[in-house]
Amino acid sequence: MSVSPSSAARLPAAADIALAYHARTKHHLKRYAAGPETLDWDAQPNPFREFAGSPRTHLPLTSDRLAASFAEACEGTAAIQPLTVDSVALLLELSFGLAAWKEHGPDRWALRCNPSSGNLHPTEAYVISEAIAGISDGLHHYVSRDHVLEQRSWRGAASSGAPRLWLGLSSIHWREAWKYGERAFRYCQLDLGHALGAISYAAAALGWHAHVIEGVGGTQLAAILGLDRASDFAGVEAEDADVLIAITPRDAGPPTHDALPLAADAVADVWKGTANRLDRHPLYRWPIIPEVSAATAGAAQDAVAAPPPCPPRTPRPATRAAELILNRRSAQRFDARFTMTAGALHELLDALLPHARPPWNAWPYAPRLHPLLFVHRVEGMTPGLYALPRSEGADSRLRRALRPDFDWHRVEGAPDHLPLFHLLPTDSRGVIRTASCHQAIAGDSCLTVAMLAEFMPLVADNPWRYRQLHWEAGLIGHALYLEAEAAGLRGTGIGCYFDDAVHEILGIVGSQYQTLYHFTVGRPLTDDRITTLPAYPGRTRNEVGVLP
Template structure:
């Protein structure tokens, strides 16, 4: 394991951006080899999924209700499986400029490149064959990859599996792309949990499964089904629980593999050629491959109820309207109440999405560049997402930091102002000189407890990025609920962030940036409905 861990650490160092040089990338976009954003399996039987009807009572649920645990579970039907996939991974709109048109999806993605593919394994659902199916978001349908020849799943739920096609991100971002694929897995994990909440269901990460087991279940290890097509790497497996239960299901890969019947379908090739292949990505993917482990066991700390939300928007509408802002106006501020609510939503609580999908404790803290929050002095702040870390933070970060409590902040939020200053230039510079980090109400860096996490195993490297992506999805939706907009920032100067904060060594590492503010709209772009192109009776 030490060699694999060394490889993971070496990859992380190698793919840092620096003020004097960026991580290795293609140096420009080769539009002739732009990857197809949609994976398909030619020859697989297809099942059309119903779209959420405008009159569906699900559309009447308010976003704030997702956090109450009071939504009655919907029955496990084809309609509701379709609703979960639509809200988690489906299209949210098309954008068009001139002759160019591209799709947006409910789950965020770095560069809108969408390396994440979704699968379901189901049985006992009327209108859908028992087995493993690939979700094709463009057409909102399931492609049957394998039929179950025998019962294989416990009652009361179904499986959602996620994989990654690294080439989709590497085409644009080069060696750093593996990081972004892991961010997107976290985005998708949280998106699935929120979609489940709309239906009164729950999602649980099956973190004991090995990557090889997930690959076997989803058919990702079948060379004959891929040929020259870009391969998919297993990411994670979720149990979507459709009836209330406090027990985590025991799902063994062996009966699932034994139940597998005939496989069908052949994967499409996404690019006609690859002018750049990045061997370091496949090397770190192999080094961080997860073996079978014990399931994580944990319980979140007791916290007060989530701070109230001044938002009456419907859950479905808000999930579908989520966008990544391209620019901010530089003037919009948010209230302290909205700011505290966003931060509070990043803290795990029992049976509150999306954090109840994972059992591990928080391993990421937030360094916040506050620019325009009413009632708060501009400056640098820290939100500590669990106790027991404050003493080390105070001792080992910059000696210039003041660690002052914030007047009026709810006491359960471990929020500290460490520096009162105009931090707009610093935020811009550290985020690869992007104005969006300075023109916002606030921006932030996500600091992972890197050394202690990796000591658990090299595969935890990926889980750290998943947690960062989950944080991103929380902030995306909470920003929409507050009437503003967010965007993730994958380009930042890693060690520049560490130097500013006084981080020595690798006990903390910055993994992802995010920013929230008043979005500017590009009036040149036309917005089209997500599924108007489908011809269905």
């Protein structure tokens, strides 16, 4: 990692801000982090950003034509699609598009392919295209509600080379802060990780790779995405520039920095569109959120070696990737009597290891998070606490940081490549339910995962790592979501938990490690009172022909 002298002078203060924010926004058994005292659901902020005056391109809906299976997407064997408007539309449909509308009484809400805390969706997606048939060169904003691209800028000269595609992601913090108050910045970062996972799996189903681009800081990315154009965002909620992703066919090499899109104002002749206001009457202000956002802006360049090859996986049903992605849901309740198989657990955990498969082939950083598993009902496994260290030497470091009475025995019957350790036999259903803000799903599931991050040294050295660690947690969560669906189960992310109560359970003292996200997996119980409606009423997903 290289840091400029001017940046280095700011690091200590910025790190103090990031660490203080994390401590301040912890939930405790006797009090929750600061948030709104009341919510008016009829005045919820608009979940869809639009740019008035931007020309629109209506995208086709073609997910019913994509034949690639989920197994082929994960194994890197899906047929490679050409970079055209149809395939870009499919990438967006399967990563940020709507999966369905839901109704219960007078309430109606949209479900998207990228999960979000509280279904609030702070993440916005932008497309940068060059020489892609059917899409003008330049910058576009994706509106998931309508499945359209809004063109924000035009390139000064048309591209004549090979087609190239990037996705830029940003966050509207107010969407989360409206409900969650000061803790919302954490949730926005977790959502970014889920969005990265959604892009990686969708790209793999098209025979493509997604690459998180290192070293692109917030200021540079804001210029590329036009988020620094004050006149286009006057009087409305700001967007925080987060990450740039290059999309390439699987048989192409990884992108290089000289192939990155330039700042839009340097290459565009025309800008169109002004952002809409999402909340006309905000009742609260949370100044700590823009403060921690500024403190953690930046980037890092510390790419690790390519992830190791994937070991063989157990054959699984050839469920189409598009079908599985569009049917992914968060379970609201679990069957407290259901027991999952050990084989299903091993498949879930195998997907969390940093192998050369989605979503980890998109992630250029060393693994820094390690799942702690509160196992309730898995065939052949003693209920209790288990650990899955995800990097070399992590088990030794965790042994020193966690309780000394943990036994650290390798789990018999687990695949040799799976570093699964038994720590403590115990019925943890009640304790993890309490620690997860008294949520029944944490105890009724087959298992609950607490994602333990290497924390203090990383954030103190570079405050941007605070974002990165949450993104990695979201990536783990997204892998669990889709692997649970593939196993006929379902998952649910939990962002509300009593931070230090969990640390006390694990024996953690200090801030060297911190838990950043919880996740549950089990067999869901459905609520028949909720009606499911088509994602795009009035439009049908194209069922003519099949994409290989």
